Amino acid sequence: MTAINHMPEVDQGAAVAASQSGVRLWAARANRALGHVVAIPAALLVLAEIVVLSAGIVGRYVFHAPIIWADELAGILFLWLAMLGSVIAFQRGEHMRMTAIIGMLRPNARAFLDVVAAAASLAFLLLVIHPAYEFAADEVFVTTPALEIVNSWRAAALPVGIGLMLVAAVLRLVRIAGLRDLLTAVALVAGIIATLVLVAPVLKPLGNFNLLIFFVVIVGAMVLAAVPIAFAFGLATVGYLALTTSAPDVVIIGRMDEGMSHLILLAVPLFVFLGLLIEMTGMARAMVGFLASLLGHVRGGLHYVLVGAMYLVSGISGSKAADMAAVAPVLFPEMTKRGAKPGDLVALLAATGAQTETIPPSLVLITIGSVTGVSIAALFTGGLLPGIVLAIGLCSVVWWRYRGEDLSHVKRATGREIGRAFVIAIPAMALPFVIRAAVVEGVATATEVSTIGIVYSVLTGLLIYRQFSWRRLYPMLVETASLSGAILLIIGAATGMAWALTQSGFSASLAKFMTALPGGTPVFLGVTIVAFVILGSVLEGIPAIVLFGPLLFPIARQVGVHEVHYAMVVVLAMGIGLFAPPFGVGYYAACAISRINPDEGIKPIVGYIAALLIGTLVVAAIPWISTGFL
Template structure:
């Protein structure tokens, strides 16, 4: 999920920028209580899940009511976090095309993006209130509470985001630009409304004309991806069907409410703890002492560290931010070129994205109905295949490396580093074993991992202060809101595409491709590499998974095998210049100009692509681990 932290990619050369809303100098006073509430909700979810695990495994009693409290807390955390993320500049948007515009035109496009966001939120506030009112008659089984207490969070979140946007627009955009943008949006909406009877007769053509067209225009204009998906779904349903917009709210609710997804904020919190305590650095130091003296040794350490650390944090940005500062100075001292180091960092992070706990795998499993335990089991093996191809390339590139001035670390030093790193090294294997053996679900093991990391960090790695921990809880809420709002809006857009009937046509075309399942796999890799560049990885998966998995199933492709292929292909696109957001994040973390890194990264991307082709062509690599 690391690729979703848009604020880290906001340099001038980035393809993706943070949301158009950013003014931390003028934080609204009313946002402070929302941050405090979100921190309490995050703490409440973690404690309740842990209590539930303890009660079930030690006392053989299930706390039925706890799941309902967690569900209510979770959706409120999501919507409050999404509002906080709007203010903190952490919603993803595509800034590549906006940055190419002349300054004066860019200002108007900025105003248009703000108005478009405000328009879709305004269109959804009423249906969200109606949806909450309708849910009053549905009661939770254990607590007997009206479901309105849970789903009213959606309307509240929309109103909070709308207030932030209006407030920011008044300060950041010219009044003339705002007026023209309002007129443009109103004119387009008015024309679509006027011609809606004709649009309804177009059938599946509406998908390209209204749903994808509007979403694509807004994406190019810099509207955050979550809102682009919402705009596409709202325009399609409002102008080409008689379906009420409460359906959009219902699909968003369903997309964001699965208890499996509760592990997303828990693993985000785990990544924050990893960074704050220095557990990741301990692993890097140990691997450096063990392998640093061999040819290509530091490249091995870099890739091995990413592999292991990813198994703790589940976050690519966290992985890269942990490993790069610890290794790059020594690698530079040994003569490694910055462009090669950043290229290896970026592709190594892409390689490690299937190592459990992977937030992408958790979300994909929830959306596509694939076993998360199976994804975790296979993900470890798949990452090893990609690790192997990168290790071979790194060794070949280091064939002329001068090791004459490098000494092997004394075994006493290696042992000391191992002793320090041991508690951190245990954690990824603990997570994988617990989920793979069925001892705990992904959600439960994430809570246990957080408590373990907090305890070990406090005892062995310096601990975390209360203020720092509070900031981590708020940051977790914001990042989780980003992930889950994209998930909710993508669910609404994917449902709209499905209802249009285009999926049936696509299924018929895909199942008749030359080469059968092999041809379908080839097309899948191309599609997800391209969408990994354009949409960022997770939104691409969320949008297409409900469409592509049924086709794969018809062709007899194992669900876990197919999931591994699309996640790996997506990650290649994520790191592929000149658009892939992960590429620019790696450049920023590694402090290297993107123009220099572009030439160095292609051999590593080709190596990853070879690995993906092997994984796709040999299903046994995936299914062997199941």
């Protein structure tokens, strides 16, 4: 009888397992279909932005007949690009999050926290979908000045994007979670939200203590649990506004729209695409090849080449991931042949990522300009020398480590070979100067100049290097939309959080504290360096800037620090945090691009981080390095 009773249980278990497998298979197919449906218009939007901005340049500079509606149309398309890009990033699981802590856990615990992170993201999307619809509906009463259409055409991107992410979130939960983990994670997230709602009467009288609860404890817990940063910021802000203030829910959508709608941020997707383009056309390989022929016979020579190549490529792409992806595959094989250890390679690659954060056209500099009002052109000018100061520090460490390297087996390049490599690299090395000249001479704005770089790179790839793959173009456009959407959603969510912090009076309290610090400017800059090293490791560069830039830059002016000098100190300190293990996300990006285990680079990177810190202190102590050419 026991055997007879047991068989149906086995059959029932197998049936349940088969049913779950079938549901997951259906969810995976639906997720792929959603990806295709969203990717095509997102790719077309990237192309449309390039065309519209290029037309604006030609109309204004060539025909002296500005297209008055170009910027307005670009702004409308930009919000749609940002939201559809966010959907692609969500569908692919590419939204930025900190995985350093959960990466140390056992596989079962890590898998469960992935489900919790997806459930938390779903909760945020559910909470804001209706306010997003209300916001778009209210915009029907606003007419755009140039195109004279209702602003709902633009604002509709928010509810549509959030709705599509909502679908993607449900599909992700079905794909990655078993029934038990799914129910447990949903119950956990719902339980925490319900508890906060129940204790809301207790929270309101606490005043600014709620900032600690929502924006330190709750955000910190979500970030450490690998909830995507944008959704952690958003969920905490919604909770803070709904439970401790009388502000309507639609406010957070308005602040997100404001944060994502700065036209200067349009440079983000365009420079991301430019970075991918220079790698595909062979321009990056040409530059690195010339530097290798020049210094390959010197002790540690290719390490110097790596530092120099990252400096040059950063001046083109503006995206650190694109920079590292362009340089590492070209240099690392030869460096490994010469005996370089993998750990040292990835350590130096990560360190150069931090070193080149100020090289124009850095996305972080563009973000600083957009949220603080500092001149983008001034930031671009001021960012060149600080990168060189840090490069000297890194090269000093390279010299010390490789001063006894055996180069008896290395053949020195002849003058003819160097000359040939130089001639080949000239079109590629000219690009940073073309971009800078276009901005300085007034041909294009900081937003538009990327399109000049794109056109230049396409023509160079087609006519000179003959390395232009039309098949790779569509995946590159989709990747551009995905990465840009992930970045811009963080900016939108962080803008909402920054607004909540400002409205609470926190900014005034922070200003009072910072201005009251003893020691004047030196102490203020020292505290800034420590704070942004920590913030860079936890929040990454762009969200940290969006959150704290509007608060701290006015204070810097009050204590007598030039805004460009302060921007360089902030960016360099933040870059160190971003690329320093164990929490720096940039370090793990370098490891992923290099295909090197993160453990191997932990020890070698210590010396490089020390050099970066010394260089940052030098930049902080000598304002002329940042402002001498303004």
